[in-house]
Amino acid sequence: MTATATMDASGGGEVLRTRGVTLRFGGLVSLQDIDLTMRRGEILAVIGPNGAGKTSLFNVLTGVYTPQEGELTFIRADGAPVSLLGRKPYRVNRLGLARTFQNIRLFAALTALENVQIAAERAQRSGPIANMLGMPWARRDQKASAGRAAELLEFAGLGARVNELAGNLNYGDQRRLEMARALASDPEVLLLDEPAAGTNRVEKEQMAALIRRINEELAISVLLIEHDMRLVMSVAHRVMVLNFGRVIAEGRPEQVQRDPAVVEAYLGAAEEDAENTRETGDAVGREDADE
Numbered sequence: 001m002t003a004t005a006t007m008d009a010s011g012g013g014e015v016l017r018t019r020g021v022t023l024r025f026g027g028l029v030s031l032q033d034i035d036l037t038m039r040r041g042e043i044l045a046v047i048g049p050n051g052a053g054k055t056s057l058f059n060v061l062t063g064v065y066t067p068q069e070g071e072l073t074f075i076r077a078d079g080a081p082v083s084l085l086g087r088k089p090y091r092v093n094r095l096g097l098a099r100t101f102q103n104i105r106l107f108a109a110l111t112a113l114e115n116v117q118i119a120a121e122r123a124q125r126s127g128p129i130a131n132m133l134g135m136p137w138a139r140r141d142q143k144a145s146a147g148r149a150a151e152l153l154e155f156a157g158l159g160a161r162v163n164e165l166a167g168n169l170n171y172g173d174q175r176r177l178e179m180a181r182a183l184a185s186d187p188e189v190l191l192l193d194e195p196a197a198g199t200n201r202v203e204k205e206q207m208a209a210l211i212r213r214i215n216e217e218l219a220i221s222v223l224l225i226e227h228d229m230r231l232v233m234s235v236a237h238r239v240m241v242l243n244f245g246r247v248i249a250e251g252r253p254e255q256v257q258r259d260p261a262v263v264e265a266y267l268g269a270a271e272e273d274a275e276n277t278r279e280t281g282d283a284v285g286r287e288d289a290d291e
């Protein structure tokens with residue numbers, strides 16, 4: 001079954017919607033008038049050259065930045081719209097949006113299990129004081145969260161690594177651990193910021209498989225920022241392309257790939273890189289630019 005067929009089968013209504021979102025940093029416009037519509041059950045990739053505004057989009061969706069203009073709406077499973085504007089990141093997370101970061105943010109000195117367990121505990125009712133005092137319900141919650149963390153690690157293909165320190169895991173495993181941790185809050189939408197950055201070919205394939213399983217087996221909608229075109233083409237149902245903070249194309253992966261505006265945006269960026277290389281004599285490129 002193709003990815004597109006899976007999405008059609010899900011027949012999802014909207015899960016995320018932005019209208020006219022504009023984000024500025026002083027005179028710099030990072031996002032300009034962004035209209036995004038994401039359907040429940042889909043994998044939507046956001047691509048674009050460096051500095052196009054992809055991470056800024058994640059940051060406004062998850063409450064890190066508040067856009068100066070526009071609307072941000074999460075649509076709950078019962079169809080009720082909830083505005084995300086002005087919500088703090090932890091409240092956005094409680095609503096059902098979880099994310100990973102471009103730069104890995106794990107607790108390197110804790111085990112894989114502990115990293116996920118902390119996130120699972122945060123999603124539960126007992127807080128740190130109840131845990132510290134060893135309240136009976138807190139003990140029950142802790143046991144449940146350890147079990148849940150172990151399940152998620154197994155799901156992410158890290159079942160054999162539960163007791164390893166996160167800092168000792170290879171890059172691909174760290175990226176998958178971040179995803180397991182994001183899943184611990186039981187999200188409806190998972191936002192992945194360059195999940196395959198810095199990974200090798202085999203790890204990219206594992207990553208693609210994991211993204212598909214998250215989408216199909218856990219029925220989680222995925223918003224994906226990724227530079228690796230092979231990965232995007234193999235997992236995304238739909239692609240949205242940003243350039244200089246604006247949406248320049250949107251559609252099925254194969255349509256977008258042929259779109260002259262997209263080709264132009266990437267060629268322009270490549271030429272700029274080549275220009276920089278000539279000027280500085282340095283190789284300019286991303287660490288994962290192996291395509």
Ligand SMILES: Nc1ncnc2c1ncn2[C@@H]1O[C@H](COP(=O)(O)OP(=O)(O)OP(=O)(O)O)[C@@H](O)[C@H]1O
Pocket residue numbers: 025028029030048049050051052053054055056057102
């Ligand atoms: N906190 C900030 N302060 C000032 N400018 C910012 C800030 N965050 C982002 N920007 C600017 O907004 C623009 C978009 O950046 P953003 O990180 O969203 O791009 P991106 O598409 O994610 O790039 P990359 O692929 O390199 O990660 C860039 O010009 C960036 O310098």
